[in-house]
Amino acid sequence: MKRVIWLLTIVVMLAGPVVLVVPRAAEAADTMTIFTQERGSLKPALYACYTIADLENGQFNGGAGGGCDIDDGPADGKTIVNLTGPCDPCLVTQGLPDKPNDQPTDYLREEPQTGTQGQTYTFTNFLKPYFVVTMINVKTGKPFKGACIGLSRPGVGGFGMRICDGVPNGGDQDGRKNGKIKTKRLGTPSQEPETLTYEVAGSTPGYKARAVTKQAEPAETGEFEKATLRFRPTG
Numbered sequence: 001m002k003r004v005i006w007l008l009t010i011v012v013m014l015a016g017p018v019v020l021v022v023p024r025a026a027e028a029a030d031t032m033t034i035f036t037q038e039r040g041s042l043k044p045a046l047y048a049c050y051t052i053a054d055l056e057n058g059q060f061n062g063g064a065g066g067g068c069d070i071d072d073g074p075a076d077g078k079t080i081v082n083l084t085g086p087c088d089p090c091l092v093t094q095g096l097p098d099k100p101n102d103q104p105t106d107y108l109r110e111e112p113q114t115g116t117q118g119q120t121y122t123f124t125n126f127l128k129p130y131f132v133v134t135m136i137n138v139k140t141g142k143p144f145k146g147a148c149i150g151l152s153r154p155g156v157g158g159f160g161m162r163i164c165d166g167v168p169n170g171g172d173q174d175g176r177k178n179g180k181i182k183t184k185r186l187g188t189p190s191q192e193p194e195t196l197t198y199e200v201a202g203s204t205p206g207y208k209a210r211a212v213t214k215q216a217e218p219a220e221t222g223e224f225e226k227a228t229l230r231f232r233p234t235g
Helices: 002-028
Strands: 031-038 049-054 065-068 078-082 090-095 113-115 121-125 131-137 148-152 160-164 180-182 196-204 207-216 225-233
Touching: 031 090, 049 078, 065 078, 113 121, 131 148, 131 196, 131 207, 196 225
Parallel strands: 031 121, 131 225
Antiparallel strands: 031 078, 049 065, 049 090, 090 113, 131 180, 148 160, 148 196, 196 207, 207 225
């Protein structure tokens, strides 16, 4: 009799953990994990947000949940969305808000993805393009330090910026007066990954450079567009 009781005790002990697994599996089904990374480096791309829709009930019902990278703690490129309803199939749509310091996002938004509720999603984002503009003083053949440039999109009214060498608050991201301007990252208001045409012109007191037209394409890590402006004395 004691042997039978002992065997039953062992069976109950072994069965205990199996019963406990069921609630954890059910809990996992109520969340969705989404990773965001940069094209090229594959390092985490931070601060993305996502909304989940149930395609069976319409693409824009927005009834399955949403969340942002920083909802579960520090930004790490991993977003865990708490689902508020089922989705089958699911439509996962990315949003790219400004950074916490109110600076624009570095990334271009990726297209929505469809899949199942239980899968893990990965979005790999292009970076917004930027220009590195080299300025040459034709009279001396040396870098033209302290010059200013204008950057605009032809045919797009009201869009343009003036950037001066060595003025970081004016848009020169390297902040050094060295005859080279590194612009901020550029993108359309919708942030869609498309190739854009920019006109780069140079004008500073006593000198002027002929404008050049350049294409700016979505970038991988470390990529940028190059332009050279040759400044000549006016008059």
